[in-house]
Amino acid sequence: MRVSDEDRERTTQQLQRAFTEGRLTQMELEDRLEIALSAKTYGDLLSLIDDLPAEQPRVGDVVELESKSGNLKRSGDWAVPRRLRVSSKYGSVDLDLSQAVITHPVVDVEFDLTYGYAKIILPEGAVANVDAFQSAWGNTSTGGVPSRPRPGALYVVVSGRAKYGGLTVRYPRKRWFTH
Numbered sequence: 001m002r003v004s005d006e007d008r009e010r011t012t013q014q015l016q017r018a019f020t021e022g023r024l025t026q027m028e029l030e031d032r033l034e035i036a037l038s039a040k041t042y043g044d045l046l047s048l049i050d051d052l053p054a055e056q057p058r059v060g061d062v063v064e065l066e067s068k069s070g071n072l073k074r075s076g077d078w079a080v081p082r083r084l085r086v087s088s089k090y091g092s093v094d095l096d097l098s099q100a101v102i103t104h105p106v107v108d109v110e111f112d113l114t115y116g117y118a119k120i121i122l123p124e125g126a127v128a129n130v131d132a133f134q135s136a137w138g139n140t141s142t143g144g145v146p147s148r149p150r151p152g153a154l155y156v157v158v159s160g161r162a163k164y165g166g167l168t169v170r171y172p173r174k175r176w177f178t179h
Contacts, residue, residue, distance in 0.1 A: 011049060012037065086110070096172075125150075132158065
């Protein structure tokens, strides 16, 4: 998977901390920084830090949601992390981003579903790429949601798999009230 500028920056900061802790020499730091700044994939970055102590994820960076038999649901005013890993064995997953607090231009959602469906409701104008999501015995539906990044629009990248289930990504339904 390709890395972002933010991923490169986070890796360079980890390398600089390792240098200040005496874990890297000046020469090692310079060599690794050069590679980090031109890295294209996560594999490139991981090879630079795999011999260093693991860092704890920053708050809001990665959140893991897991359920064995119940449904997972997030809606309303909730803080969406940059990376969301969702695992459900027997149950559905509903992620409503339409009213959520999202401070990142890109949100990565990774599913590991065995039996059950996932639904993501996007804010109006957001886009979602589901090309990296695989469903063995279910459907993947985007309901007309564009998949290419757009300037200023939230970009949700969905990956992972569903063995016996599928994925729906859509905008909120319009409500019509009668008086």
